[in-house]
Amino acid sequence: MDKQRIGIFGAGYIASVHTDILGQDDRVELVGVADMVEANAARLAASIGNARTGTTLDDLFRLDVDTVYITTPNTTHVDPVVACLNEGRNVFCEKPMATDLDGGDHIREAAQASSGVYNLGMNRRYAWTHAKLKSLIDAGDLAPYSAQLKLNRGELLRPAWTADPTKTGGFLYETTIHQIDLLQYLFGPIATLRCAARSAISNAEFDDFSMLFTFESGTVATLSSSAHSGWSFPFERIEIYGRYATAMTEELERVRYALDLDQTVHTEDYTHIAFAEKGGYAKEDRLFIDALVDGGRPPVGIDDAYALNLLLAAIYESARENKEIDFAERVRTAIG
Ligand SMILES: NC(=O)c1ccc[n+]([C@@H]2O[C@H](COP(=O)([O-])OP(=O)(O)OC[C@H]3O[C@@H](n4cnc5c(N)ncnc54)[C@H](O)[C@@H]3O)[C@@H](O)[C@H]2O)c1
Structure with missing residues (x-):
């Protein structure tokens, strides 16, 4: 079997998480790393072994890559993703897909016209805590009547660019996107939404x-x-309330599933599991490579990514215009 020839575009923190995982997959050959800062590309390539280095996407194309991982900052995803798809290459792009509706439209059009496969990196779906919640729901052990989610951040100072919306696209695109994606993954299609927001400490809109x-x-x-x-x-918690039952996550470390009084509380604790595994990164990469090798569907394909991009825009719109949004109607209009 020919190995998948993979290139990495953007050689920072998350790129190294993926290259550590991909480097252990026999179906993959990491052939190149490109970064606008050449020293970053060289540092990551040195940790891989034989990968060549460059500064542009074309440098990767010249290495005849089948697939590119786009791991640059949030607001720089659309152009390289579209360029890869136009070249018929497969793309794994880190979250977010885009930071506005136009970006999502461009990527969807390029994906529909391309022989390449598009996948969005949404590792939280495969985090062990969330996989446990999903299995409880799918097995019928927990009917989610209502739920309470939260995902916070310490501050927007470390690193400083997290306060810069020209780099993040806004806080929801940077951090909260992880749990926003889980909403429909766990509970099915959204009917309506409403968001109240304010700007308390940063220059960001909210x-x-x-x-x-x-x-x-x-x-x-x-x-x-x-x-x-x-x-x-x-910092990060999901509580789902069913019929005399609660399932609750504590960070990405533990899940508790409690039924009525006089019954055992079931707890799973993942403290001793490696971060890349319990965080879902290893599984999302494995499923993506499975799809390339077997010709199946990628874990978070173009339709899911596009719907998530619509959802993020609708939440910001609700906050700006102080109104409830009929999201089901939005989806019907945009996707059919
Ligand atoms: N799924 C997750 O848990 C997770 C975690 C962290 C980051 N991310 C996402 O991964 C992406 C990268 O984040 P990071 O923390 O690795 O950032 P980072 O700052 O550590 O690395 C980004 C790299 O991209 C390079 N770069 C910037 N602009 C470029 C351009 N136009 N062309 C080529 N190279 C460019 C930088 O020089 C840097 O080496 C972001 O979209 C972020 O949202 C996801």
């Missing part, structure tokens, strides 16, 4: 969000997200 969602299934859920909560835990 850095505090309170959201309310209704789902076509009847589930109702709230999601709150603050960009300046200090680095105090708990």
